[in-house]
Amino acid sequence: MKYINQEQVQSKMNRRLVKNNIFKTLFALATMFGIVVLAILIIRVLTQGLAWIDMDFITGKLSTSADRAGIMGAILGTLWLMIVVIPVTLILGVATAIYLELYAPKGKFQAIIQTNIANLAGVPSIVYGLLGLTVFVRAMDLGNVVLAGGLTLSLLVLPIVIVASQEAIRAVPQHLSEASFGMGATKWQTVKNIVLPASLPGILTGSILALSRAIGETAPLTVIGIPALLIPFPGGIFDTFTIMPMQIYYWTIDSSLVSEYANLAAATIVVLLVMLFILNSIAVIIRNKFQQRY
Amino acid sequence: MTPNGDLNKESSIRHLIDEKKQKRNMSNYTERMIPGLLFLFAAISILTTIGIVYTLLTETISFFKAVPFTEFFTGTVLKPLSQNPEFGVLPLINGTIISSVIAMLVAGPIGIMTAVYLSEYATDKVRRVLKPILEVLAGIPTIVYGFFAFTFVTPVLEKIIPTLEATNILSPGIVMGVMIIPMIASLSEDAMTSVPNAMREGALALGATKLETTFRVVIPAALSGIIASFVLGISRAIGETMIVTIASGSSKNFTFDVTQSMQTMTAYIVEVSGGEAPAGSTIYYSLYAVAMTLFVFTLIMNLLARYISRKFREEY
Numbered sequence: 302m303k304y305i306n307q308e309q310v311q312s313k314m315n316r317r318l319v320k321n322n323i324f325k326t327l328f329a330l331a332t333m334f335g336i337v338v339l340a341i342l343i344i345r346v347l348t349q350g351l352a353w354i355d356m357d358f359i360t361g362k363l364s365t366s367a368d369r370a371g372i373m374g375a376i377l378g379t380l381w382l383m384i385v386v387i388p389v390t391l392i393l394g395v396a397t398a399i400y401l402e403l404y405a406p407k408g409k410f411q412a413i414i415q416t417n418i419a420n421l422a423g424v425p426s427i428v429y430g431l432l433g434l435t436v437f438v439r440a441m442d443l444g445n446v447v448l449a450g451g452l453t454l455s456l457l458v459l460p461i462v463i464v465a466s467q468e469a470i471r472a473v474p475q476h477l478s479e480a481s482f483g484m485g486a487t488k489w490q491t492v493k494n495i496v497l498p499a500s501l502p503g504i505l506t507g508s509i510l511a512l513s514r515a516i517g518e519t520a521p522l523t524v525i526g527i528p529a530l531l532i533p534f535p536g537g538i539f540d541t542f543t544i545m546p547m548q549i550y551y552w553t554i555d556s557s558l559v560s561e562y563a564n565l566a567a568a569t570i571v572v573l574l575v576m577l578f579i580l581n582s583i584a585v586i587i588r589n590k591f592q593q594r595y
Numbered sequence: 596m597t598p599n600g601d602l603n604k605e606s607s608i609r610h611l612i613d614e615k616k617q618k619r620n621m622s623n624y625t626e627r628m629i630p631g632l633l634f635l636f637a638a639i640s641i642l643t644t645i646g647i648v649y650t651l652l653t654e655t656i657s658f659f660k661a662v663p664f665t666e667f668f669t670g671t672v673l674k675p676l677s678q679n680p681e682f683g684v685l686p687l688i689n690g691t692i693i694s695s696v697i698a699m700l701v702a703g704p705i706g707i708m709t710a711v712y713l714s715e716y717a718t719d720k721v722r723r724v725l726k727p728i729l730e731v732l733a734g735i736p737t738i739v740y741g742f743f744a745f746t747f748v749t750p751v752l753e754k755i756i757p758t759l760e761a762t763n764i765l766s767p768g769i770v771m772g773v774m775i776i777p778m779i780a781s782l783s784e785d786a787m788t789s790v791p792n793a794m795r796e797g798a799l800a801l802g803a804t805k806l807e808t809t810f811r812v813v814i815p816a817a818l819s820g821i822i823a824s825f826v827l828g829i830s831r832a833i834g835e836t837m838i839v840t841i842a843s844g845s846s847k848n849f850t851f852d853v854t855q856s857m858q859t860m861t862a863y864i865v866e867v868s869g870g871e872a873p874a875g876s877t878i879y880y881s882l883y884a885v886a887m888t889l890f891v892f893t894l895i896m897n898l899l900a901r902y903i904s905r906k907f908r909e910e911y
Contacts, residue, residue, distance in 0.1 A: 321804040325716050331708035332717075332725060335776045339732050342743050349746075396636035404630045405637070418640050423827075423897035424890065425834025427861050428647060431886050434868065435650040456643050463640065487622055489629045510734075517736025520836035520861065524868040546738040546837075553742045553841055557761065563746050570739050581734065 346574070350567030358568060363532070363543070368561075372569055374534050378447070378542035379516055379576075381535050385451025386458070386515050391508060393455070394462030395497075398504075401463075402470045403492060422460035429457045430524030438525055445526045447538040453521050458511040465507020469500035502591035509584040513577045519546035545573045651890060654883035661877045667884060673847040673858075675867065675878045682881055684888060686849040690857035691892075694768045694839055695832035697853065701772025702828055706779030707821060713780065714787040715809050726781075733777035741841035744770035749842060762844030762856040771838050775828045782827065786820020787813055819907035823900040830896035834889065836861035860889045 361371015397418075405411040433453030443449040473496050481491040527547045535542040549566045556563035659667070662682045670683020709729070713722055749766040753759045759766075790813050798808040814821065836859075844856035845866050858866070867882050 317804050317807070321806040324806045325712075328708045328712035328716055331705045332712045332780075334705050335709065335732050335773065335780075336725070336728050338773050339728065339735075341747075342735070342739070345743065345747050346739070393636050393639050396633050397640060400630070400633035400637040404633055414637060414640060417644050419901070420894065420897055421640060421644060423830055423834075423893055424647065425836065425861065425893055427834070427836045427864050428651070428886055428890050430868070431864065431882065432643070432647050432650055435654070436646060439874065459640065459643070487626050489626050490622065513734065517738065519736070519738040520840075520865065523836075523840075523865045526868065546736060549738050549742060550837065550841065553738075553745055556746065566742055566746075570742060573736065574739070577734065577736070 343574075346567050346570050349564055350569070350571040353564050353568035354571060359572070362534075363548070370565055372545060372548060372572065374532065375543050375545045375548045375569070376572070377534050378544040381447045381538060381540075381542060382451050382454065382544060383512065383516070385448055385538055386455050386512065387508075389452065389455040390459055390462045390511060394459055394508070394511075395466050395504060397459075397463045398466030398470055399492060399497075402467055403488075403496070418460050418463055422464070425520075426457055426518055427520040427524060429453055430521030432456065433521055433525050443539075445528070445541055447535055447540060447542050450522055450525055450527075450542070450544075451538065453525060454515045454518060457518065457521060458515045461511040461514065462504075462508050465510070466500070466504045469503025469507065470496060472503060473499040502587050506584045506588045509580055509587070513580045513584075516544075516580070517546060517573065517577060519550055522547055523550065545569050545576075549573070647890070651883050651887040654880050655887045658877065658880035658884040661880065662884075671849045673863075675881055680877065682877070682884075684860075684885060686847045687858055687860045687863050687885060688888070689849055689851075690764060690839075690843070691833055691859040691861070691889075693851065693853060693857065694764050694771060694835075694843070694859055695829055697765060697768025698771035698775055698832040698835075699825070699829060701769055702775035702779050702832075703825060705772075706776045706824070706828070707783055709776065709780040710783035710787060710821075711809055711814075714784045715805060715813060729777040729780060732773070733781075735774075737774065737835060737837045738841075740770050740774050741767070741838040744838055744842035756854060759854045760844075760856055762842060762846075763854050764839070764843050764857040765853040767838045767842035768853070770842070771832055771835050774835070774838070775831055778831060779824045779828045782824035783817070783821045786817035786824070789820070790816045819904050822907075823904035826896050826900040826903065830893045830900070833896065834861065834893050836865060840865045860885050860892075864889075 357369075358371050359376070360373050361369065363372070363374055364370040397414075401411060401414060405414070430453065433449060433456075437443050437449035437452050438445055441449075477495050477499060478491050481495045482488075486494070522544065527543050528541065532541050532543060549569050552562040552566035552569065556566065667682055667684050669685070670681060671685045672681045672683045673686045674681045713725060717725065744766045745762075748770055749759065749761065749763065752763075752766055752769075756765075794812050794816060795808055798812045799805075803811065839859045840862040843858065843862065845858050845862065846856040847858050847863075848855050850857070863885050864882055867878060873879060
């Protein structure tokens with residue numbers, strides 16, 4: 302007696318295999334969709350912007366005339382912003398991570414901070430802008446200067462740095478610090494001499510990624526109020542400033558009036574993307590080169 | 596050896612001991628200081644939350660003194676700058692929801708299909724190439740997407756839908772979807788890869804095809820993670836600012852026609868704060884009321900995502 306009808310199974314099997322293959326192609330196509338859009342975006346920006354990039358554009362001042370406009374002021378603004386963001390996020394982020402991972406008593410309080418950080422990471426960036434406007438620009442009366450923008454962005458990317466640092470610290474194996482304690486080192490000595498150096502690559506990678514997020518961020522700065530005027534080059538953290546994303550924003554929305562502005566925006570995007578690409582490459586290099594596996 | 600030398604040696608040892616003691620005292624001192632100092636830094640994150648909630652709340656309360664609560668949440672007309680200003684938030688909520696729905700219609704299916712491909716079908720080699728590229732997509736600043744939506748996607752869509760306005764909600768919605776794809780793909784993929792291989796092998800051994808295994812075994816097992824990734828995607832779409840600000844304009848239309856310009860809550864905040872609303876005016880306070888609404892929306896989404904991924908996680 303035959304229990305299995307070979308023919309029937311075979312015909313069903315074929316259909317199922319065909320279906321499997323069709324869907325496999327579909328999934329592959331869906332994956333390609335994102336990549337194709339990325340390619341279109343980059344090609345589009347390059348074809349539109351590359352022709353406008355020359356030394357005059359990089360080193361020039363802002364101007365209402367598209368031919369003479371340059372973005373040196375915006376580049377300097379971004380750099381000054383980083384001078385505020387880097388130390389603030391590194392100190393606050395790493396200190397918080399050390400506290401949470403190594404010092405905080407395990408319990409309710411630690412859980413509260415942890416949940417709080419997770420929720421902060423989900424707050425829309427524009428809400429941070431309002432916080433910055435209210436606290437730094439108005440209450441502390443800094444005005445719309447580099448320091449106010451930098452502190453706002455620091456708060457925005459702080460959760461990223463904290464979480465990355467926590468992961469890096471957690472990845473340092475217990476036996477390293479136990480050996481240090483065994484040699485008679487105190488807790489802080491162990492943290493300073495063993496845990497931090499071992500987790501440094503992870504911390505740096507996370508911080509660089511947070512930094513590149515800060516560089517591309519626009520929304521909070523529109524709220525703080527970056528004037529669309531031709532402001533002079535910023536020379537310090539108490540100067541008004543503009544940054545590349547803000548220039549892209551103004552040039553894009555004004556491109557319906559002056560069509561060349563769209564090209565200026567594209568050219569600025571190219572410069573911005575190159576900057577981000579360099580930063581991310583550094584992060585990848587650090588990750589691959591210095592990350593030890595224990 | 597001269598006695599003098601001995602004396603020197605003795606004093607130098609005594610000196611060393613003293614030095615050591617002093618050092619120990621110092622390090623005891625730091626040892627006690629450090630936790631307090633670190634705690635202060637950690638408290639900054641709590642302070643940030645308190646700061647956000649406090650500023651939003653106080654100014655929102657000032658706003659509701661001028662505009663009744665019910666008028667704000669049931670009003671379908673938003674005319675903050677007119678002679679007789681009206682502050683109904685519904686046009687903004689409508690714009691926000693419509694743009695998020697469009698974004699999720701793009702990002703949901705494509706994101707999950709990408710996740711399935713990466714976790715179930717792609718070889719290791721292919722995955723190692725594709726994942727970094729998707730990460731690049733996630734790392735592009737939103738302002739660049741805004742530029743792309745306004746100068747490329749809208750004109751292309753205009754060829755398909757001739758009635759499309761120069762600023763409309765459709766184009767930024769789609770581009771926002773593209774922006775969210777990597778997030779949904781990578782979170783869903785994480786959920787799928789954490790499904791143990793034994794379950795897949797069990798299904799395959801029973802004669803299921805890869806597709807059947809994926810839909811009947813892997814996806815159900817990873818469902819909590821996948822849904823959580825969707826909810827986070829929605830939260831991201833709700834909070835997204837620059838794409839909609841640039842490509843959807845600032846008309847406060849209360850409509851469901853996606854070819855028209857609509858304003859989202861985020862775009863309203865950009866418009867009003869950029870227009871230098873005088874501090875203390877109703878329109879200035881309306882910023883905070885809208886931001887508070889936005890904050891509550893995203894907070895609920897984020898808490899929901901955490902709840903789903905924790906509560907319904909299947910443990911293996």
